[in-house]
Each structure stands twice: as C-alpha cells, then as structure tokens.
Amino acid sequence: MSLLSVENISKRYANGVLAVDDVSLSVAPGEIVGIVGESGCGKSTTAKIILKRLEPDRGTVRFAGHDLADVRGRRLRSLRARFQLVPQSPQTALDPRMTVGAAIAFNLRVHGWSRAKIPDRVDEMLDQVGIAPRLRDRYPHELSGGQVQRVAIARALATGPDLLVCDEAVSALDKSVQAQVLNLLARLQRERGIAILFISHDLGVVEHLCDRVAVMYLGRVVEEGPAEEIWARPRHPYTQALLSAIPGESRSRIVLAGDPPDPADAPAGCAFHTRCPRAVEECARRRPDLLPLAAPHRDACALSTSAVPV
Amino acid sequence: MSAPEDTPLLEIEHLSVTFGAAHAVRDVSLRLDPGGTVVVLGESGSGKSVTARSVLRLPGRRASVRGRIRLAGCDLFALDEKAMRQVRGRDIGFVPQDPNSSLDPLRRIGTQVEEVLQVHGAVADRRARRARVAELLALVGIPNPARTARSYPHELSGGMRQRVVIAMAVACAPRLIIADEPTTALDVTVQAQVLDLFTTLQRELGTALLLVTHDVGVAAELAADVVVMYAGRIVERGPAAAVLTAPAHPYTAGLLGARPRPGLRRGELAAIPGGPPPATEVVDAACAFAPRCGRAEPACSATAPELRDVGPGRAAACLLPIAPLQEVGA
Numbered sequence: 001m002s003l004l005s006v007e008n009i010s011k012r013y014a015n016g017v018l019a020v021d022d023v024s025l026s027v028a029p030g031e032i033v034g035i036v037g038e039s040g041c042g043k044s045t046t047a048k049i050i051l052k053r054l055e056p057d058r059g060t061v062r063f064a065g066h067d068l069a070d071v072r073g074r075r076l077r078s079l080r081a082r083f084q085l086v087p088q089s090p091q092t093a094l095d096p097r098m099t100v101g102a103a104i105a106f107n108l109r110v111h112g113w114s115r116a117k118i119p120d121r122v123d124e125m126l127d128q129v130g131i132a133p134r135l136r137d138r139y140p141h142e143l144s145g146g147q148v149q150r151v152a153i154a155r156a157l158a159t160g161p162d163l164l165v166c167d168e169a170v171s172a173l174d175k176s177v178q179a180q181v182l183n184l185l186a187r188l189q190r191e192r193g194i195a196i197l198f199i200s201h202d203l204g205v206v207e208h209l210c211d212r213v214a215v216m217y218l219g220r221v222v223e224e225g226p227a228e229e230i231w232a233r234p235r236h237p238y239t240q241a242l243l244s245a246i247p248g249e250s251r252s253r254i255v256l257a258g259d260p261p262d263p264a265d266a267p268a269g270c271a272f273h274t275r276c277p278r279a280v281e282e283c284a285r286r287r288p289d290l291l292p293l294a295a296p297h298r299d300a301c302a303l304s305t306s307a308v309p310v
Numbered sequence: 311m312s313a314p315e316d317t318p319l320l321e322i323e324h325l326s327v328t329f330g331a332a333h334a335v336r337d338v339s340l341r342l343d344p345g346g347t348v349v350v351l352g353e354s355g356s357g358k359s360v361t362a363r364s365v366l367r368l369p370g371r372r373a374s375v376r377g378r379i380r381l382a383g384c385d386l387f388a389l390d391e392k393a394m395r396q397v398r399g400r401d402i403g404f405v406p407q408d409p410n411s412s413l414d415p416l417r418r419i420g421t422q423v424e425e426v427l428q429v430h431g432a433v434a435d436r437r438a439r440r441a442r443v444a445e446l447l448a449l450v451g452i453p454n455p456a457r458t459a460r461s462y463p464h465e466l467s468g469g470m471r472q473r474v475v476i477a478m479a480v481a482c483a484p485r486l487i488i489a490d491e492p493t494t495a496l497d498v499t500v501q502a503q504v505l506d507l508f509t510t511l512q513r514e515l516g517t518a519l520l521l522v523t524h525d526v527g528v529a530a531e532l533a534a535d536v537v538v539m540y541a542g543r544i545v546e547r548g549p550a551a552a553v554l555t556a557p558a559h560p561y562t563a564g565l566l567g568a569r570p571r572p573g574l575r576r577g578e579l580a581a582i583p584g585g586p587p588p589a590t591e592v593v594d595a596a597c598a599f600a601p602r603c604g605r606a607e608p609a610c611s612a613t614a615p616e617l618r619d620v621g622p623g624r625a626a627a628c629l630l631p632i633a634p635l636q637e638v639g640a
Contacts, residue, residue, distance in 0.1 A: 032576075038497035039468075144585030145354075174353035174524065179568035179581035186576045201498065208570030208579075231572060245502035248527030248554075255506065256499050258453065259467040 001065070002026040003162055003195050004083070009049055009059030011042075017263045019045040020056070021219035027163065030193040032185075034210035034227065036203055038242075040263050041216040043199045047167045050197065051085055052076070064162070081111045084156035086149075088168040093152040094140045100126075100151040101136030104158050111159045125154040129184055146177030150184060157188070163195045164188075170205060182209060203246055207231045215239045218263055218271040221290060225297030235299040238272045270302065278303055317383050319344045319485055319518050320365065325377035327360050327369050332589035334360045334369075336542040338377075344485065347512065347519045347534035349550065351526065353565075355586050357542040358522045362488050365520070366404055367394050382485065400430040403479025403517075407491040409471035412478065413463040419474055420459025423447065426481040446477040449514075450507060469500035473507070480511055487511075489521045493528065505531055526565060530554050535623075538562050541587055541598035544617060548624030558626035561599045597629070605630050 004027040011020040020042040027033045035043045048054040050061055052068050061068045063083055071079055087093045094103050104122045113121065123133035129150040140148050149169065156164055170178045186209060188194045200206050206213055207227050214224040215236065223236040234240045241254040256275045261267055267274050273283035282302055290298040320342040327335040335357040342348045352358040363369050365379055367386060379386045381401060389397065398404065406412055414422060423443045433439045447455035450473040463471055472492065479487055493501040505528065512519055523529060529536050529550050536553050538546040546559035557563040567580035584602045592598045600610035610629055617625040
C-alpha cells in the first residue's frame with residue numbers, strides 16, 4: 001500500500017493561475033520519488049498541498065490511509081510528525097536567534113515530547129546527520145551552509161517521520177557540500193527505510209537519488225516512470241529537451257523555442273505544443289492523457305509510441 | 311585604445327582584494343586574448359565574482375584593491391572615474407546574475423537599451439538609434455523586438471530579461487563581455503538558449519568572454535580555458551577539456567567527484583568533507599584546501615603552493631598534484 005497517495009489534485013490560485021492540474025502520484029514506504037520541472041510547473045504547489053499548507057480545489061491526499069482533508073487538530077499534529085518538510089534555503093530554514101539544538105528541541109516539543117527526553121534525542125539526531133553534538137549550542141550563522149541544511153534535516157527527522165518532503169533541499173548548496181546532503185538522504189533511506197518526496201529542478205540530482213520520477217510541465221505530469229528509464233529513454237518531447245539542456249552532458253541539444261508559457265494563460269490542447277519541436281495540428285486541440293494506464297513508465301504525448309492503443 | 315597584435319585583451323596581474331580582515335582575492339593573475347573565452351569556476355566565497363567585478367572597478371563597497379588590470383594595454387586602475395564609466399559599457403559589457411539589478415522597472419526596455427547607445431555616443435542619430443535597438447533585441451533572440459522595446463521589464467520572463475541585459479552589454483560592440491553567473495537564475499531549457507547565445511555572439515562579433523560560474527557543466531559546455539578558484543586563489547588553470555576530465559588539483563578533482571552522474575545511482579558521492587574556510591581565516595603560508603584534502607601531507611599546511619606547470623597550457627597550485635591521466639576521484 002502507498003504511504004502517500006495523491007489523487008487527481010488541482011489548484012487554481014486567486015489570480016487565475018491553474019498551478020496544479022489533475023496531478024496524481026504515490027510514494028510507497030521506503031521509496032524515493034522525484035518531482036522535476038522548471039519554475040512555474042507546479043511542483044512547489046503540489047508540495048504545499050501534500051503538506052496541508054494549502055487546500056486543493058479538487059482531489060485527495062492520503063497519508064498512511066488517512067484522507068488529509070478529514071484530519072484536524074491533535075490527530076493532524078500526530079500525523080504531521082510522520083511527514084516532515086526539509087525546506088529549500090538553509091539560511092531561512094532555521095530561526096537565526098535559536099541555537100540549532102533549540103530548533104530541533106522546538107520541533108519535538110510541538111509534537112508532544114517530554115522535556116526529559118528531548119536533550120538526548122537532539123544529540124542523537126545531530127549525530128545521525130553527521131554533526132558533532134557539541135555543536136548543539138551554535139547559532140546557524142556559525143555553521144556552514146551544508147551543516148545548516150543537515151540541521152534542518154535533523155529537525156525533520158527528530159519526530160520519527162516515515163516520509164520527508166524535500167523542496168529544492170540541496171539546490172542552494174555548493175556542489176562539494178550538496179554531495180554530503182545527498183549521501184545523507186540516501187543513507188536515511190537505506191538504513192531507516194525513510195521514504196522521500198524529492199522536489200527539484202536539477203535532473204542530474206533527481207536521477208541519482210530517486211527510484212521514480214514525475215516530470216511536470218505547466219501544472220501537469222507529462223511523464224513518469226523509473227528514474228533510470230527516464231534518464232536513458234525519455235519519451236515525452238519535453239523530458240527529452242529538458243535532459244538535452246543539461247550543460248556539459250553529451251546528449252545532442254534540443255533547443256526549445258521561447259519560454260514556458262504564462263501559467264495564467266496556458267495554451268489549449270497539450271500545454272507543451274507551443275514549444276514542441278514535434279507538434280502536429282492535433283496537439284493544439286486535444287490534451288493527451290498519461291498512458292498506458294497503470295504501466296510503470298507513462299507519458300502524456302499524442303505522438304508517443306505508448307499513445308498507440310494496444 | 312589601441313595595442314599591438316600580440317597584446318592580450320585583458321591582463322590581470324597579482325590582483326588582491328580585501329574587505330577589512332576578509333581577504334577575498336589573493337594574488338590572482340590571468341590573461342584573455344582578443345575573442346577568447348575564460349571561464350572562472352568556483353564555489354561561493356571563492357573570490358570569482360570579486361575578481362570579475364574588479365575588472366569593472368566595481369569590486370564592492372569598502373574593498374581595498376592591489377595589483378594591476380590592463381585592458382588592451384591600458385591600465386584600468388590609472389583611469390579617473392569619468393574615463394572608467396566610458397570603459398564600462400563601451401569597451402566592457404557586463405551581464406550580472408540577476409537581470410533585475412541592471413534594469414529600471416519603471417522604464418521601457420527600448421529606452422534602456424537606447425540609453426546605452428546614447429551615453430557612449432555609439433549612434434548619434436535618434437532614428438538610427440531606434441533601429442539599432444530593434445536590431446540588438448533581434449540579435450539576442452527576442453521575438454517581436456518592436457513590441458518588446460515598448461514593454462516594461464516586469465512584462466518579460468526572466469529569460470527574456472536576461473536577453474535584454476545581454477543586448478545592453480553588446481550594444482556598443484565591446485571587446486570584452488564579463489558575465490557573472492549569467493544563467494544561474496534561469497531554468498535549464500532557457501539556460502541552454504542563453505549559453506548558445508553567448509557562443510553565437512562571440513562568433514559574430516568577435517567579443518572576448520570572461521564568464522564566472524559555479525557550474526562545472528557550464529564550463530565544459532563553453533569548452534574554454536578554465537580557471538578554478540578556491541579561497542581567493544587560482545588553484546588550477548588550463549583548457550576545459552583537459553582540466554575537467556583529468557584534473558591536477560585535488561580540489562578540482564573533488565568538485566568533479568561530488569557531481570551526481572549516471573551509473574552511480576544512489577551510490578556514495580565523493581563529497582569533500584567540511585566547507586571552505588571563511589575569507590577572514592585563510593592564512594598565506596599554507597594551502598587553503600589542505601584541511602579538506604585527502605592527499606594532504608604535513609608540508610601542505612606549512613607552504614602556500616605556487617601555480618606550476620602540470621602539462622601543456624596547464625598549471626596547478628599543489629605540492630602533490632594528481633598525475634595526468636589518472637582517473638577522477640582515484
């Protein structure tokens with residue numbers, strides 16, 4: 001059974017932007033699933049809905065079998081201990097006036113830990129993420145960017161979550177330090193069976209870390225499948241272009257015309273047809289579904305081989 | 311400014327920049343030939359941006375600068391501020407990371423591009439200037455230049471705004487473009503377009519490019535000469551193809567080893583332990599990378615290594631450089 005199951009969620013903001021359009025995805029226990037896409041694709045809005053920081057207009061988010069729309073108050077809090085956010089920026093992730101130990105302790109108090117047990121737990125968590133517990137009394141500005149991001153992970157881990165939601169959690173880090181955090185996330189999955197929903201614009205990082213990947217474009221999932229499969233044999237023209245645009249990779253470059261369209265004024269039909277090098281007339285009229293249904297590797301393209309009825 | 315044929319376009323000699331106790335750039339020397347490309351590769355705090363901005367004489371507030379920078383033989387530090395303002399824009403075009411910092415949100419795109427031409431007297435006639443603005447916007451790949459010229463910055467996407475800034479940078483056909491992380495704020499598909507644009511402009515205009523980036527992929531993509539900086543110093547330099555496939559300096563090797571790459575699925579990445587030292591704590595009498603370096607020996611903490619030849623056109627500042635052709639991360 002899925003640990004997290006997102007079913008057909010949509011969200012339109014007050015300014016008319018349909019940020020998330022009928023998105024479904026699932027994360028099994030111990031699985032690392034990536035959501036990848038460029039700015040405005042709806043990946044962060046999807047994360048906010050999953051974390052119940054934003055109500056979807058339609059659709060359901062279930063965590064461990066509970067429909068999050070029905071859970072409130074104390075029950076929501078105890079459920080939240082099991083899915084925790086690792087935020088983007090290490091600089092804003094932590095309160096600059098709180099020592100890193102106090103930041104972790106605060107999260108434990110919110111989730112009802114007794115004061116007596118907190119100090120040991122704080123040290124245990126710092127140790128888990130490779131930070132010497134003696135650094136617990138330091139302030140965030142006294143630590144490096146990589147250390148602060150690991151503290152943010154320690155804070156998220158403290159409540160014993162089954163799922164970490166990482167929203168661009170390594171994007172702001174220098175590459176030499178980013179590797180430390182990626183190694184840590186891989187180890188947490190391996191040794192503690194923690195599931196991770198990993199949201200990123202960086203395809204190389206997503207391919208490295210994730211079991212499965214969903215590629216989003218203008219609010220919709222256009223392709224999903226095993227990370228290795230998508231990296232080696234991308235099917236959707238957008239995924240192909242995205243992979244070919246990674247600088248320094250030896251793929252032949254597919255240069256897309258223009259910019260992603262304004263999400264407030266998304267094109268009819270397939271949202272990608274205005275930039276797609278392979279678009280035909282039909283693409284402007286009909287929006288393709290993710291096919292084949294229930295297959296491990298699916299894509300939403302009218303011209304894809306998988307779109308041919310079998 | 312004119313100079314003999316063999317004079318480099320840009321010559322930085324023993325540049326040092328300090329901000330109070332912080333020593334941001336330490337004894338950096340580099341040269342760039344007319345029409346050539348040098349990529350300065352480094353992580354945050356390496357001094358790469360301060361080096362590039364020093365060429366514009368805009369290193370940042372309260373900076374104290376030593377050394378010499380010559381553009382086509384002309385000593386930039388000897389110019390008065392008025393002459394330097396002419397150099398910026400006319401001889402050197404600048405493309406910053408954030409296009410918003412170079413664009414006035416309250417004025418139309420066309421007016422702002424036109425102003426660059428006007429300030430430097432590049433095109434005197436007003437009507438000709440307007441036509442040149444449209445040409446420049448078309449040159450950087452902006453669809454419908456006439457309409458874009460009438461737009462305000464907020465009406466354009468980030469990628470389009472960066473193109474406008476590039477159009478402003480090349481407006482007076484400068485001999486040098488300095489670009490400081492010009493694609494970092496852009497989406498990857500747009501980044502690819504902008505990198506292609508730099509290459510095209512160089513080919514068509516013969517402009518030299520000094521590009522600062524943290525992205526090994528960008529350096530490899532431009533296939534230029536690369537200068538790797540760490541803690542304010544150049545630790546390695548040479549042709550990108552050689553440096554990024556067979557690095558001589560352990561830091562360069564570490565940067566490459568830390569990159570996720572195909573075939574290593576969720577395997578242990580060779581992360582460099584710790585973090586770079588703060589610019590206030592780097593000492594001159596030691597290799598700044600030694601505390602994080604797997605190859606370091608006691609001598610590394612007692613001597614600051616000089617840049618020494620390690621191959622054709624290559625140099626590394628390391629007492630124990632990695633032998634050529636050794637595998638990355640080995």
